[in-house]
Amino acid sequence: MNIGDVAALSGLPAKTIRYYEDVGLVKPLRSTNGYRTFRESDAHKLAFLGRSRALGFSIEDCRNLIALYEDEKRASAEVKDIAEQHLERIDDKIAELKEMRATLAHLVDACAGDHRPDCPILADLATKHRGEEQLKNTAL
Amino acid sequence: MNIGDVAALSGLPAKTIRYYEDVGLVKPLRSTNGYRTFRESDAHKLAFLGRSRALGFSIEDCRNLIALYEDEKRASAEVKDIAEQHLERIDDKIAELKEMRATLAHLVDACAGDHRPDCPILADLATKHRGEEQLKNTAL
DNA sequence: CTAGGGCTTCCACCAACTGGAAGGTCAAGC
DNA sequence: GCTTGACCTTCCAGTTGGTGGAAGCCCTAG
Numbered sequence: 001m002n003i004g005d006v007a008a009l010s011g012l013p014a015k016t017i018r019y020y021e022d023v024g025l026v027k028p029l030r031s032t033n034g035y036r037t038f039r040e041s042d043a044h045k046l047a048f049l050g051r052s053r054a055l056g057f058s059i060e061d062c063r064n065l066i067a068l069y070e071d072e073k074r075a076s077a078e079v080k081d082i083a084e085q086h087l088e089r090i091d092d093k094i095a096e097l098k099e100m101r102a103t104l105a106h107l108v109d110a111c112a113g114d115h116r117p118d119c120p121i122l123a124d125l126a127t128k129h130r131g132e133e134q135l136k137n138t139a140l
Numbered sequence: 141m142n143i144g145d146v147a148a149l150s151g152l153p154a155k156t157i158r159y160y161e162d163v164g165l166v167k168p169l170r171s172t173n174g175y176r177t178f179r180e181s182d183a184h185k186l187a188f189l190g191r192s193r194a195l196g197f198s199i200e201d202c203r204n205l206i207a208l209y210e211d212e213k214r215a216s217a218e219v220k221d222i223a224e225q226h227l228e229r230i231d232d233k234i235a236e237l238k239e240m241r242a243t244l245a246h247l248v249d250a251c252a253g254d255h256r257p258d259c260p261i262l263a264d265l266a267t268k269h270r271g272e273e274q275l276k277n278t279a280l
Numbered sequence: 281c282t283a284g285g286g287c288t289t290c291c292a293c294c295a296a297c298t299g300g301a302a303g304g305t306c307a308a309g310c
Numbered sequence: 311g312c313t314t315g316a317c318c319t320t321c322c323a324g325t326t327g328g329t330g331g332a333a334g335c336c337c338t339a340g
Contacts (some may be wrong), residue, residue: 101234158319
């Protein structure tokens with residue numbers, strides 16, 4: 001299989017597949033004309049990668065997940081550990097975004113959004129907030 | 141004020157402030173020794189930037205927000221428009237993360253996480269999913 | 281034999297910083 | 311007067327995960 005074929009099969013752009021080879025995630029063979037030659041196992045691995053990335057796993061996580069996938073003697077605990085850490089990162093991110101969203105939605109709501117210059121959004125951004133007092137004479 | 145002073149006041153790292161100068165967000169003066177000299181207005185602008193970035197606005201958004209902030213004849217509608225677009229991006233991101241989270245949480249739940257190799261997480265990643273059929277003979 | 285599509289490499293770019301090296305400046309203390 | 315240490319300067323490289331594009335083979339159909 002050439003790169004175009006695995007691209008179609010895995011749904012990944014050819015560019016991305018070359019990048020994955022660059023970072024050592026796949027190691028396709030080369031035919032005499034220099035073209036990459038992908039085995040079934042490579043195609044399979046690329047599909048695995050596509051799904052892992054779609055779940056937001058980092059490239060490094062993917063590397064570890066694939067290593068575990070290929071290790072028949074793995075402990076599922078190791079996989080679960082990676083997934084749980086990722087879950088935690090996702091939760092943190094969601095929490096952060098929700099807080100932004102709340103603040104922003106509140107401001108948008110308060111803004112007339114007309115021809116006049118008065119704007120609570122800008123007013124808020126221009127104002128020092130609680131907890132934002134800079135640490136000056138905090139020593140002592 | 142030197143960079144360390146505005147850094148302390150704004151809560152931004154000096155490196156970041158230099159970067160903001162690089163991209164044209166602040167234009168501090170220079171004293172004879174080559175040090176950046178920040179006016180009150182620069183410090184104020186940096187604080188504004190810090191808060192905007194904390195709400196997740198991009199640098200480009202910040203550039204526009206500051207321009208509007210400094211334009212006495214702005215229409216609040218322009219500000220609101222930027223904020224609403226950003227709100228939408230945040231909502232999209234939250235939705236995406238929530239979907240990842242749901243899938244992942246489900247998989248983590250199903251995984252024993254012990255010494256045995258059997259792992260529903262890996263099994264799922266290795267399996268083709270609905271809607272993932274690649275477009276082969278889709279033409280016609 | 282030529283046109284096209286597919287393949288190759290390499291380089292540059294995106295966001296928004298961050299780290300580090302090499303070196304100039306300044307105020308305090310001896 | 312000199313040293314020490316905290317600041318400051320610039321510049322270069324790295325981060326994450328690709329993406330876009332140029333220049334140039336390769337291969338097949340007409």
